[in-house]
Every structure is written in structure tokens, then in C-alpha cells.
Amino acid sequence: MKPTRRDVLIPLTAAPWLAARPAWAQAPGAANRVMQVESAAAPRLDKWRILGPGGGGAMFLPVVSPHNPKLIMVTTDMSGVFLSKDGGDTWRSIHLRTKAFFTAFHPVDPQRLFISNRLGLYESRDQGVTWSLFYPDPGQVRGIQYSDFPPSESLALAKGAASGVAAMAFEPRDAETIYILDGRVLSLTRNGGRSWQPLATLPARASTIYLDPRSPQDNRTLLMLGQGASLLALFEGGKLRIPPPGKPIAWVTGSACLFPEGDGPPAIFVAADYLKDEKGQPFGGLIVSRDLGQSWSMGLGHLLAERPRPDIWPTVSAVAAGPAGSNLVYVSFTRMSLASGDPRAVYLGVGKSTDGGNSWKLVWKENNQQQAPNVEDPWITERYGAEWGENPLSMTIAPHSSEMILGSDFGRVMRSLDGGRNWKGVYSKRQKDGSFTTTGLDVTACSSVHFDPFDKQRIFISCFDIGLMMSENGGGSWRSPTKNGVPQVWWNTAYWVEFDPAVRGRLWMAASRNHELPQLNAFRRGTDGFRGGVVRSDDGGWTWRVTSGGLPQTAVTHLLMDPKSQPGRRTLFLTSFGKGVYRSTDNGESWTAVNQGLPQGEIRAWRLAMDKQGTLYVVLFRRANDEKTGTDADGMLFRSTDQGANWQRVALPEGFNGPTGIAIAPNDPNRIYLSAWGRGKPYDFRKSDGGVWTSSDGGKTWRNVLSKCQHVYSVTLDETKPEVVYAASYEASVWRSADGGANWARVRGFNFRAANRVIPDPHHPGMVYVTTSGSSVWYGPAEGDPAAVEDLVKPAVLRFSL
Numbered sequence: 001m002k003p004t005r006r007d008v009l010i011p012l013t014a015a016p017w018l019a020a021r022p023a024w025a026q027a028p029g030a031a032n033r034v035m036q037v038e039s040a041a042a043p044r045l046d047k048w049r050i051l052g053p054g055g056g057g058a059m060f061l062p063v064v065s066p067h068n069p070k071l072i073m074v075t076t077d078m079s080g081v082f083l084s085k086d087g088g089d090t091w092r093s094i095h096l097r098t099k100a101f102f103t104a105f106h107p108v109d110p111q112r113l114f115i116s117n118r119l120g121l122y123e124s125r126d127q128g129v130t131w132s133l134f135y136p137d138p139g140q141v142r143g144i145q146y147s148d149f150p151p152s153e154s155l156a157l158a159k160g161a162a163s164g165v166a167a168m169a170f171e172p173r174d175a176e177t178i179y180i181l182d183g184r185v186l187s188l189t190r191n192g193g194r195s196w197q198p199l200a201t202l203p204a205r206a207s208t209i210y211l212d213p214r215s216p217q218d219n220r221t222l223l224m225l226g227q228g229a230s231l232l233a234l235f236e237g238g239k240l241r242i243p244p245p246g247k248p249i250a251w252v253t254g255s256a257c258l259f260p261e262g263d264g265p266p267a268i269f270v271a272a273d274y275l276k277d278e279k280g281q282p283f284g285g286l287i288v289s290r291d292l293g294q295s296w297s298m299g300l301g302h303l304l305a306e307r308p309r310p311d312i313w314p315t316v317s318a319v320a321a322g323p324a325g326s327n328l329v330y331v332s333f334t335r336m337s338l339a340s341g342d343p344r345a346v347y348l349g350v351g352k353s354t355d356g357g358n359s360w361k362l363v364w365k366e367n368n369q370q371q372a373p374n375v376e377d378p379w380i381t382e383r384y385g386a387e388w389g390e391n392p393l394s395m396t397i398a399p400h401s402s403e404m405i406l407g408s409d410f411g412r413v414m415r416s417l418d419g420g421r422n423w424k425g426v427y428s429k430r431q432k433d434g435s436f437t438t439t440g441l442d443v444t445a446c447s448s449v450h451f452d453p454f455d456k457q458r459i460f461i462s463c464f465d466i467g468l469m470m471s472e473n474g475g476g477s478w479r480s481p482t483k484n485g486v487p488q489v490w491w492n493t494a495y496w497v498e499f500d501p502a503v504r505g506r507l508w509m510a511a512s513r514n515h516e517l518p519q520l521n522a523f524r525r526g527t528d529g530f531r532g533g534v535v536r537s538d539d540g541g542w543t544w545r546v547t548s549g550g551l552p553q554t555a556v557t558h559l560l561m562d563p564k565s566q567p568g569r570r571t572l573f574l575t576s577f578g579k580g581v582y583r584s585t586d587n588g589e590s591w592t593a594v595n596q597g598l599p600q601g602e603i604r605a606w607r608l609a610m611d612k613q614g615t616l617y618v619v620l621f622r623r624a625n626d627e628k629t630g631t632d633a634d635g636m637l638f639r640s641t642d643q644g645a646n647w648q649r650v651a652l653p654e655g656f657n658g659p660t661g662i663a664i665a666p667n668d669p670n671r672i673y674l675s676a677w678g679r680g681k682p683y684d685f686r687k688s689d690g691g692v693w694t695s696s697d698g699g700k701t702w703r704n705v706l707s708k709c710q711h712v713y714s715v716t717l718d719e720t721k722p723e724v725v726y727a728a729s730y731e732a733s734v735w736r737s738a739d740g741g742a743n744w745a746r747v748r749g750f751n752f753r754a755a756n757r758v759i760p761d762p763h764h765p766g767m768v769y770v771t772t773s774g775s776s777v778w779y780g781p782a783e784g785d786p787a788a789v790e791d792l793v794k795p796a797v798l799r800f801s802l
Contacts, residue, residue, distance in 0.1 A: 040090060040437050041090055041092070044092055045788065047787075050438060051461075051779050052776030053437070053438060053442075053469055053478040053480075054427045054437065054440075054442055055379075055413075055441060056466045056776070057076060057410070059076050059394075060077070060393055061408070062074040062394060062396045062406035062408050063396055064404070064406070065110065069399075069401065069404060071085055071110075072084040073115075075100040075103060076774065077774075078443050078775065079097065079774060080095055080774065087415075088426040091439055093775060095753060096117055101164060101166060102167065103116075104116075110127070112124065116165040119153060119155050120135055121165040130793045132793055132795075135180065138794055138795040140157045141156070141157060146710070146711060149518075149677060149711075163182060164182075166207050167207055167208050169210070169211040171211075171217070173217070181202075181209060186202065200235055201240075202233050203242060212266065214263070214324065215236070219236075222234070226252070231249050231293070232289075232292070234293075244294075246289075247283055253271045253273070254270075254393075254394065255268070255271065255319065256329065258321040258324075266292075267289070267321075270289075271285070272284045272287055283298065284313075285315065285316045286300050286333075300333075301357075303351065307336070309337035313335070314337075315333065316332065317332045317333070317393050318393055320395040323397075323399065327355055328352075329352070330363075334391045336348070336365075347365045347367050347370075348390055349365040349366060350362070350392065350420060363416075368387050375424075376422070377389075378427070379428055379430065390410050394408050403416075411443075413426050413427050426439060427439060428441075433477075435477035435479050436477060443774055444466060445465065446464070447462040447756060448497075448757050449461055450507075453499050453501045454505070456762075458470065460507075461478075461777055462509075463493070467482045467494050468497070468509060475777075481541045482494070482544070486535050487533075490532050493513070493532075493555075494510065495555070496556075496557065497559070501563075502567040505538050506536070508534055508537075508559055509559075511532050512530065513532055514532065514555045517606075518621040520624075520625065527578025527602055530555040532555045533548035547588045547589050549589055550592060551591040555578065557575050557605070558575040558606065559573070559574050560573045561573075564614065569585065569586060569587055570584075570587045572587075573608055577606060579593070579605075580593060580594075580595040580603035580605050581644055595647070599636070601632070604620050605619075607662055609664050612669055614641075615639060616639070616644055617662055617672075618647070619662050620659075621635050627679060630657075635657050635660070635677075651699070653704075656689045658678065658689065659675070661675040661716075661757075662674055667722050668722070671722075672699055673741065674693045675712040676690045676691055677690050690707070691705075691708070692705050692715050692735075712730075713728050713754070714758075720765070724736065726758035728755035728756055728758050729755055732751050732752065733747070734747040735747065748784035752774070753773075753774070754772055754773035754775075755772055756773055757770070759771070760782065761779075768782045
């Protein structure tokens with residue numbers, strides 16, 4: 001999910017909002033008088049809205065329109081693109097089914113915007129309202145290929161598959177002339193994309209094109225930057241030239257090109273990892289070439305020469321350059337030791353140069369022990385420390401004003417309006433009571449939404465990377481309640497919350513260091529090193545204590561309470577991803593493994609369910625996404641009629657080995673639903689082992705009732721209307737059946753790539769919450785919004801018709 005994340009977080013002093021117990025614990029009923037706060041996000045083009053604290057996931061490549069400084073786009077690692085029309089104060093999400101490579105504004109037409117992703121290059125001609133495939137030719141599209149978990153999408157074309165446009169450049173004054181890099185091929189269109197002319201084939205992939213605005217319009221010079229030894233390619237005079245690198249250059253994390261006034265060569269700035277040069281010295285960080293790649297030098301100047309710790313070399317993540325002739329450069333760094341201050345400390349932040357990179361001034365400098373006084377962060381720094389979000393991964397300078405800079409990192413978008421003197425987080429908005437609410441920039445993965453049975457205003461979201469989030473005003477704003485009592489190493493992820501419906505304020509949480517389960521990349525190397533356990537709160541989530549007696553360190557992914565057990569001595573069950581099922585008969589204080597009958601070795605226990613007669617079910621997750629079945633890598637379903645003491649395998653149809661979730665009708669224990677992940681690599685449109693399966697005879701026989709959607713993450717029921725069934729999918733859709741699964745309709749308006757779970761709102765019939773893997777929580781009409789404006793309008797094959 002994230003390119004990286006700090007699993008172990010550095011402790012901070014208690015945040016102000018956790019300094020006291022909640023008001024309701026002192027005066028019962030007070031919380032119900034809290035006014036609900038509306039989300040600060042930009043309005044959507046439908047009846048859905050996004051709930052959450054804001055931020056929480058990696059954001060990349062902020063871009064400001066050359067026509068309007070208030071129009072901004074930013075990409076994320078979780079497939080969404082965000083658009084702001086007010087300079088970053090509020091944001092609206094755009095979803096085109098997979099992670100975006102980059103975004104761009106057309107230099108001539110202010111209505112035209114572009115997004116490139118693995119499926120192609122998309123264009124909007126209405127300033128981001130709707131989108132159509134621009135490249136490749138939509139007429140060549142035959143469908144989408146999926147593979148792995150989560151799915152890796154690609155376009156199936158009439159001839160081959162789309163590889164994705166890695167970079168593009170525009171002719172500054174000609175709306176029809178555009179350059180693109182498709183794979184290693186540089187191509188040109190002079191008629192707005194109707195036809196393309198290949199210009200050159202690069203020896204390796206490049207990720208950026210810089211057009212020299214000083215070159216003749218009929219004979220442009222293009223600079224293309226890639227990775228390592230094939231770092232730089234020049235296209236000039238109609239020919240491709242590859243300058244020798246001159247120095248060993250490692251992995252590149254960012255670049256910028258500063259064009260001087262006149263005819264001199266540009267200054268090329270590259271942020272790169274370190275390698276040893278010919279003298280055995282580290283070479284990397286920020287490197288600069290001022291002779292079109294013939295030679296390279298270290299670019300941080302006095303910051304390197306004066307550092308008190310010569311054994312520490314600063315890492316550079318991003319670099320941004322101003323317009324031609326400006327001599328303005330910004331660089332993002334971490335692990336920087338400085339001559340002033342504590343010689344033992346290292347810092348992260350941003351440096352600024354006004355002389356083309358010859359000298360630098362630090363305009364942002366901090367670490368976990370010393371927060372920068374000129375950086376206003378709504379909540380992440382205060383809760384997790386400055387090193388959680390880190391320094392910007394990407395930066396940009398607005399074309400209109402060198403005073404406006406945007407930086408994005410592992411959880412935030414930060415903005416300066418005064419040339420870097422002050423920075424403010426625009427991903428979230430702090431409330432007067434210390435809580436916070438999203439501005440629309442939500443990049444958080446969530447498992448479920450949980451409701452306090454004693455207080456309808458108190459809602460929890462179990463999240464990855466930012467742990468548990470709590471709202472005391474019906475979801476309007478949020479707090480991070482895990483600081484008090486949850487082991488630091490478990491802060492990362494909350495997989496589930498279970499309330500005691502008979503004891504006010506009592507709840508249990510499944511907490512873990514390991515996020516992203518059950519995605520295959522989260523456990524490909526095994527589960528032995530997983531960390532986590534169970535914590536309990538008796539004051540509504542404000543304070544916690546560990547209740548994991550007898551439980552080994554493990555990733556606990558689900559909790560279930562037997563509703564017939566006695567208050568004070570509740571029977572609870574949990575799933576350990578890797579170690580199976582555990583049971584507690586003493587209110588969760590101690591736990592015993594109950595795995596008799598389950599497979600030996602790694603038991604990938606994922607989800608539990610119990611019918612009204614007390615029969616317990618457990619879903620074991622599949623290890624591989626290949627064509628094989630009948631192996632120990634299969635996903636499986638087991639049943640226990642004796643509180644987990646013994647398990648019997650429930651037979652699934654031949655070829656069906658990917659159950660992902662389970663739901664049992666509350667009025668009929670024989671009616672079972674399984675969500676399923678289809679097999680195949682790449683995706684075979686003829687297969688139908690994914691989707692939703694149902695049994696009306698307690699698992700003796702099964703029918704596939706939703707095969708048009710092959711990658712379903714979970715299935716849920718409306719407890720008040722058991723015939724209403726929901727399927728949350730990783731095919732940019734949520735599905736609803738009003739007749740027990742016989743017929744299905746897509747819930748219109750929800751279009752995020754990865755839906756984790758649909759939860760009917762217990763307090764507002766006709767409304768649902770949808771948790772996602774990367775877009776926090778969506779809240780909207782259970783039957784969808786028939787008037788919703790869809791992001792993607794062309795080609796139709798990409799719009800939920802498979």
C-alpha cells in the first residue's frame with residue numbers, strides 16, 4: 001500500500017486532546033449533545049461524502065495550473081487523484097481505477113487536464129468533471145486484465161496491452177502538439193491525439209520530459225530523465241543523443257531542470273541514492289549537471305562541507321525548479337547534520353536556493369525532538385512526530401508565483417505561500433476542541449466502521465497506518481485515541497473493534513504492527529514476525545490496557561463476541577493471521593488456541609462469523625493467485641459447533657479457493673454468503689470463481705450469484721433487512737441486492753478502486769458507510785445516487801460493465 005512506513009513510532013508526550021477522560025465518563029449523556037461538524041472537503045458531484053481525519057497515506061507530484069493558481073492536482077499511492085479549485089484549502093477525489101503516474105494541465109486550454117495511469121492517458125475537457133481515454137485509441141480497448149491481490153490492472157487492447165504513458169510535454173503555444181513517452185518510445189502528435197508519430201526509442205525507460213522553451217518551436221530540444229546509467233537522453237535536431245553519465249548514478253527519486261536566460265545549457269538537478277565514485281567516496285543525494293550530462297557534481301554545497309557528522313550523508317527526496325531565468329531551486333532532505341544546533345542530531349526539511357543551487361538556506365528544519373516553528377501541521381506531527389510524514393517526496397513551485405510551493409509526503413500535502421518562510425498542512429483542518437477533519441485529501445485504508453451501542457455520536461474507524469480513529473460527533477471530526485495504553489509497536493493498524501452491548505464504554509480492539517493484510521505482498525515472506533494483540537478500553541476508547549494473556553505476538557485481524565455469553569465473563573474469539581483461531585472465556589483477559597481440525601502450519605485465519613444457533617465459521621485466506629487448486633495455498637472455510645474446540649472443513653465448489661469474507665442471514669442460519677477473489681494471472685474474462693457465492697442449505701451446495709465482478713473483498717447484510725446484501729469489490733464498485741442475491745445493481749456514485757466493506761448506518765436507514773483501501777470512509781445512499789456524475793465516461797468498457 002505504502003512505498004514505506006515506519007512500523008515503530010517514536011513516543012511523544014501526550015497530545016492535549018488525550019489529557020483528560022471524556023466528558024461522558026464524568027457526566028453520562030453529555031456526548032450526545034455534541035454538535036456534528038461537517039467535513040471540510042470540497043463538495044462531490046454526487047450525494048456521497050468522504051469521512052476521516054485527512055491524510056494518512058503517501059501523496060505525490062502536486063501540480064499547479066498555469067492558468068489559475070487555485071487549481072491544483074496531486075496523485076497518491078492508492079489510485080486516487082485529488083483536485084483543488086481553491087488553492088489547496090479543499091479537495092475533491094477523482095478515481096480512474098488505478099494508481100496515477102502523473103497529472104498535467106494543458107498550457108493553452110485551461111479546461112483541459114490530463115491523468116496518466118497504468119490503464120492509459122486520460123483527458124478532461126471540463127476542468128476535471130469527466131474523463132475520457134486519450135491514449136491509446138479507445139477503439140482498441142477490449143477490457144481490463146487483473147492479477148494478484150490487490151489487483152494489478154492493465155488495458156487489454158486489440159493488439160497487446162497498454163504499458164502506460166510515463167511522461168508528457170506540451171508545445172507551450174500550440175494546443176494540438178503533445179509529446180509522450182510510452183514505454184521507451186518517444187512519440188509526437190500534432191493533431192491533438194488523433195494520430196501519433198514515433199520519434200525515437202530510448203535505451204531504457206524514462207519518467208520525465210523537459211521541453212526547452214528557448215529552442216525553436218519547429219525544432220524543439222527535449223531532455224528525458226530516467227534511472228541509473230541511462231539517466232539522461234537528449235532529443236534535438238530530430239536525433240536522439242545519450243550523453244555518457246560521467247559518474248555512477250543510482251536510483252533517482254526526483255529531478256528538476258532550471259533553464260537560464262539566454263543560450264546556455266540548463267542546470268539539471270537530480271535527487272538520487274548514493275553509490276561509490278571512482279575514489280570510493282559516496283556520490284548522490286543532490287547531484288547537478290550544468291553541461292547536459294557530460295559531468296556531474298554534488299549539489300548541496302556548504303551544507304555538505306559544514307556538517308559535523310561526516311559519517312552521515314543526507315538523503316534527498318525531491319527537487320523543484322522555478323521558471324526559466326529565475327535561478328530558484330528547492331530541495332527536500334532528511335538525515336541532514338548541521339553545523340548549528342546539536343551535533344548529534346539529524347534533521348529533515350527543505351532547502352532553498354536563489355542562485356541556481358550554488359548556495360542554500362534552510363526554510364524547514366525539524367525532527368521528532370524539535371518541531372519546526374514555521375510548520376503548522378493539523379495533527380500528524382503532534383500525534384506521531386515529524387519523522388512520520390517525513391520531508392516532501394515531491395515538490396512544485398506555482399507557475400504564477402515563486403512564493404507558492406507545495407510539498408507532498410507520506411501522509412500530507414504541505415503548502416507555503418511566502419516562499420518557504422511558513423508551511424501549513426492542507427490535508428486536514430484542526431477544530432477548536434483539538435479534533436480534526438479532512439479537507440478531502442484522504443489516503444487511508446480502513447477495515448470497518450464501529451458504533452458505540454450507548455452513544456450514537458461515538459463512531460470508530462479501524463484504520464491501517466494511522467491506527468484507530470474516534471469521532472464524538474457522528475463522524476464530523478476525529479481523534480487518535482490509541483496513545484494511552486496501546487503498545488507503541490501496535491499503533492500502526494487497528495483491524496477490528498468489538499463492543500460489549502451490556503457494559504457502557506467497554507470495547508476490545510485488534511491491534512497490530514503489520515498492515516495491509518490480507519494482501520499477498522503483506523505475508524509473502526511468512527507470518528512468524530508479525531506483531532500485535534488485543535487491547536481493551538472501559539471508558540469508550542480513551543484509555544486502553546493489553547488483554548493478550550496466552551496470546552503470542554501476532555497480527556489479530558478479527559474479533560467476535562458470543563452474544564449469549566455473560567457480561568463480565570464474555571466469550572470472545574479472534575483470528576490470528578498465521579496462527580489460527582483463539583478463544584477467551586474470561587472477558588478477553590486470556591486466550592487459548594482452538595485449532596483442532598484446522599490445517600497444520602501457517603493458518604491464515606482472516607474472518608469469523610457466528611449464526612444465531614452459535615455455530616462458528618472461519619475463513620482462511622488464499623496464499624497464491626495462480627491457477628492451482630487443491631493445495632495448502634487454497635483459501636478455505638471451516639465450521640465449528642462446539643465453540644471452536646473442533647473444526648470441520650466446509651466443501652466449496654471445484655475451482656473455488658478464494659473466499660475473502662462471510663455473512664450469515666440473522667433469520668436463517670442455513671443461508672450463508674461468501675465473497676470471493678477470482679483466480680488467474682492475467683485475468684481471464686471467462687472465469688467465474690470470484691464474486692459472491694451463496695448457500696441456502698448450510699454450505700452443502702453453493703451458487704455463484706455475482707460473477708460479473710470477480711474481485712470481491714467482503715459481503716455484508718443489512719441486519720434490519722436480511723434480504724439486502726452488499727458486495728464490496730476491488731473493481732471500483734460496490735454492489736447491492738435487494739432480493740437475497742438473486743439480482744444485483746451497482747451502487748452508483750461509488751467508484752473508488754478498492755472497497756473493503758459496506759456497513760449500513762444503524763441510525764439512518766437508507767444510508768451506508770463504505771470503508772476503502774486508500775480513500776478512507778465513504779458515506780452515502782444505500783441504493784446509490786442515480787444522478788451521480790461519473791469520473792470516467794469513455795470508453796464504456798471501463799465503467800463496471802464487465
